[in-house]
Amino acid sequence: MTRYALGKAIEMVAAMVAVSFVVFLILEANVDGVAVKVLGQFSTPDQRQLWLRENGYFDPFFLRYLRWLWHFATGQWGESTHYREAILNLLPERLAATGLLALCTLAVMVPLSLILGVLAGVREGSPIDRVVTLFSVVTISVPEFASAVFLSALFVFSLGWLPGASTMTSGFSWRELVLPVMVLALYSTGYLARITRASMAEVMASPYIRTALMKGASPARIVFRHALRNALIAPVTVIMLQVPWLLSGVIVVEVFFAYKGFGTLLYEASLNSDVYVIEDCAMVSVVVVVSTQLASDLIYAWLNPRIEFGRKAGAGTR
Amino acid sequence: MFKLRTNSGRALHPAVPALADQLAKGEIGRRDFLRTAAWLGVSAASAQAFAAAFGGALMAPGRAEAAEVPKKGGSLRFTCQIQEMKDPALVSWIEASNLYRNSLEFLTLVDADNVTHPYLALSWDPSEDLKTWRFKLRQDVKWSNGDAFNADDVVFNIKRWIQPTSKSSNRTAFAAVSDVEKTGEHEVTLHLSRPVLSIPEMLYAYTCPILHRKFEEQGADWPKNPIGTGPYSLAEYNVGQRATFKRREGYWGEPPYLDEIRYIDMGADVTSHVAALAAGQVDVLYRVTIAELDLVKRLPNVQLLTGHAAQTLCLRMQVDQKPFDDKRVRQAILLAADNQKMLDLAYRGMGVVAEDHHVAPFQPEYFKLPPLKRDVAKAKQLLADAGYKDGLDVTLTVGNTQGRWEQDTAQILQQNCAEAGVRIKLNVMPATEYWNIWNKAPFSVTYWAHRPLAVMTLDLAYRKGAEWNETHFDDPTFEAALDKALGIIDPKARSQAMEAVERSLQDAAIMVQPYWADEFTAVSAKVKDYRIHPAHYFKMDKVWLA
Numbered sequence: 001m002t003r004y005a006l007g008k009a010i011e012m013v014a015a016m017v018a019v020s021f022v023v024f025l026i027l028e029a030n031v032d033g034v035a036v037k038v039l040g041q042f043s044t045p046d047q048r049q050l051w052l053r054e055n056g057y058f059d060p061f062f063l064r065y066l067r068w069l070w071h072f073a074t075g076q077w078g079e080s081t082h083y084r085e086a087i088l089n090l091l092p093e094r095l096a097a098t099g100l101l102a103l104c105t106l107a108v109m110v111p112l113s114l115i116l117g118v119l120a121g122v123r124e125g126s127p128i129d130r131v132v133t134l135f136s137v138v139t140i141s142v143p144e145f146a147s148a149v150f151l152s153a154l155f156v157f158s159l160g161w162l163p164g165a166s167t168m169t170s171g172f173s174w175r176e177l178v179l180p181v182m183v184l185a186l187y188s189t190g191y192l193a194r195i196t197r198a199s200m201a202e203v204m205a206s207p208y209i210r211t212a213l214m215k216g217a218s219p220a221r222i223v224f225r226h227a228l229r230n231a232l233i234a235p236v237t238v239i240m241l242q243v244p245w246l247l248s249g250v251i252v253v254e255v256f257f258a259y260k261g262f263g264t265l266l267y268e269a270s271l272n273s274d275v276y277v278i279e280d281c282a283m284v285s286v287v288v289v290v291s292t293q294l295a296s297d298l299i300y301a302w303l304n305p306r307i308e309f310g311r312k313a314g315a316g317t318r
Numbered sequence: 319m320f321k322l323r324t325n326s327g328r329a330l331h332p333a334v335p336a337l338a339d340q341l342a343k344g345e346i347g348r349r350d351f352l353r354t355a356a357w358l359g360v361s362a363a364s365a366q367a368f369a370a371a372f373g374g375a376l377m378a379p380g381r382a383e384a385a386e387v388p389k390k391g392g393s394l395r396f397t398c399q400i401q402e403m404k405d406p407a408l409v410s411w412i413e414a415s416n417l418y419r420n421s422l423e424f425l426t427l428v429d430a431d432n433v434t435h436p437y438l439a440l441s442w443d444p445s446e447d448l449k450t451w452r453f454k455l456r457q458d459v460k461w462s463n464g465d466a467f468n469a470d471d472v473v474f475n476i477k478r479w480i481q482p483t484s485k486s487s488n489r490t491a492f493a494a495v496s497d498v499e500k501t502g503e504h505e506v507t508l509h510l511s512r513p514v515l516s517i518p519e520m521l522y523a524y525t526c527p528i529l530h531r532k533f534e535e536q537g538a539d540w541p542k543n544p545i546g547t548g549p550y551s552l553a554e555y556n557v558g559q560r561a562t563f564k565r566r567e568g569y570w571g572e573p574p575y576l577d578e579i580r581y582i583d584m585g586a587d588v589t590s591h592v593a594a595l596a597a598g599q600v601d602v603l604y605r606v607t608i609a610e611l612d613l614v615k616r617l618p619n620v621q622l623l624t625g626h627a628a629q630t631l632c633l634r635m636q637v638d639q640k641p642f643d644d645k646r647v648r649q650a651i652l653l654a655a656d657n658q659k660m661l662d663l664a665y666r667g668m669g670v671v672a673e674d675h676h677v678a679p680f681q682p683e684y685f686k687l688p689p690l691k692r693d694v695a696k697a698k699q700l701l702a703d704a705g706y707k708d709g710l711d712v713t714l715t716v717g718n719t720q721g722r723w724e725q726d727t728a729q730i731l732q733q734n735c736a737e738a739g740v741r742i743k744l745n746v747m748p749a750t751e752y753w754n755i756w757n758k759a760p761f762s763v764t765y766w767a768h769r770p771l772a773v774m775t776l777d778l779a780y781r782k783g784a785e786w787n788e789t790h791f792d793d794p795t796f797e798a799a800l801d802k803a804l805g806i807i808d809p810k811a812r813s814q815a816m817e818a819v820e821r822s823l824q825d826a827a828i829m830v831q832p833y834w835a836d837e838f839t840a841v842s843a844k845v846k847d848y849r850i851h852p853a854h855y856f857k858m859d860k861v862w863l864a
Contacts, residue, residue: 164593169582258584271748
């Protein structure tokens, strides 16, 4: 276990270093651009040169990169050139907002899709199965920007039930969360239900379930006691893959509803070439991706004790 | 007979009687009369009364008007981009100016009818040759930090604009101002190197708010130290997020109705702004683009405000960059362009077709030139003469700073030019990125905001060495013609003098300037007395909530 955790930690650091290098290379190769961003377009060439010198921009690239890594590691994240605010003040608030959105989405999506998937998978070809399959196909094929427009047209413009923007300017509001959560959940519920259904159907056809059936076990007992735990392995992978998606893939939904989260921060930072914010957001994303992977490995192990830490090749579940 | 008076109580400028005579004879319109009289220091009330004698009052379109008695109180929510506004003299976004317009005031005020009124300046008296302007300032104005407002404040600001190192567009706009002098505790005098009639109107440009005389000493960062003379004070400010202004006690003028104005940044997508308005989450949208027009028209409890404005797109070429340094190439592009089609398809015909010289038919000094004729064969011939027999590849940069219609316009030009063999590649970039390169790309689409007078834009954009001269146009004959027009008081003579100005711009073929775009905005039905302003200058002190 310790060896495993250590290995994972090394993996995480390696991924962060790789990502950071690429991001740094892309964003900070053009040093003049950085100076213009920081000092503003009305700064004079002399001021820019002076600033670049003072901030060590004339040092060799690799040295600059190492210095930047050190600053990141020690929490000296600098100031956003667009928002003119310390990134360490800006980022936690935005992360929390997106985290809340992600949590709500998961809270709707996970139970709903597991129930739908299990109901459909238990008896393949049943009317419930057909309905769930149709639902899945429809929701998977409608992209978020389309469902966002459709749901806004319905709930904001036609019925007038829900607020159209989720800026939360008058303080926190659950009502403003409904539409973004609905769009995100709709998109991923169908997909997850489909995976659960396939996984459940496969398990239901396996010999040990047949044995249990022949032993006369009740259907409920078969589903909950025997099938579900094995059938959940695939959906858990999908759920875990949704977490990083919910952090950065929600850009479309956050921008559409003007929700001030991590996605809009990254989007606006990119639009405004806010170099330092993009760099830090990228690093935060890596941390989230790697930690969810770690979490999913741990949940696997709980669901399927045959998986041994650190011996991925032999375990046969990947 | 109604008597015309000046605000200062001094004698009328010698040109005023002739102006009144022209109005009486019907040679000039009431609007032209009111505007010109206002520049010359005539009081608006007396000019209005005088003009009314020649038929009715002047009304402007696009007003969210109320016949009821205004109600005090309430918090109004306004959605627009929250821009950086560290130094108000340097901003290049009108949105930013709408924020500080609540706290900072100007020497003059230009209303939605384009008539100039006294503001921090009580009156002005131009000399007969229009080269010396004496401004009398209000004496009852206090800064929010308790200091008294006086001539030192004004001298500090104007000196700052016109100094050679100034990066403000004001340096170009006020290039004729050679000196500013304090001629009394509450009086300043401007000395000009050449006559300029529109000085009072130019002082309401969005980069001209009067800052406290210690602005630079105190760090030159207005939001950090938001001292102002206006009715509201800045209470909260986060770029890209929100800004709040609260009513301030001790304002010199009539107190405003609203307790608070909250500006909310909802990103650049106007559709989500409309959704927020529909759901009652905001009360005023900064603007609605042509794309959302139909949606807004269908919304209940929402008022759509529209008006003509001299706002336009300049698909301009830099005359010192290849291949545009060859005039024949530029002429070919202009000859291939179909301005009417760009208006009809990209802006759904909601505007007025333009003639590539940046002077609008509804601006007072406009002179009508013969209509433009599209001639693809001639365009091809010119290209061949310039050595591009097999056509030419160029890149056109588009920032969509005001919305998708910029790109739509560029795409129609792309199709027009393809017929003549000019293959245009579009380089579409985010709006915020665009403003960093807007005057650097050899061929790009720039949105130009409304100015009440065409000469103001021409002065800013087409003089040699001007800060905003994005075409790098350099033509002494043009400048001489412009100088001449700037000094003429008589509206009719001024318009005639503009013929040479318009012609030299059109003949130089530096831009396709296809049409004048109408402006639209939407406000909630409970917002009263909010008026659309052709320049998007929104002053909020008369606005109230029902």
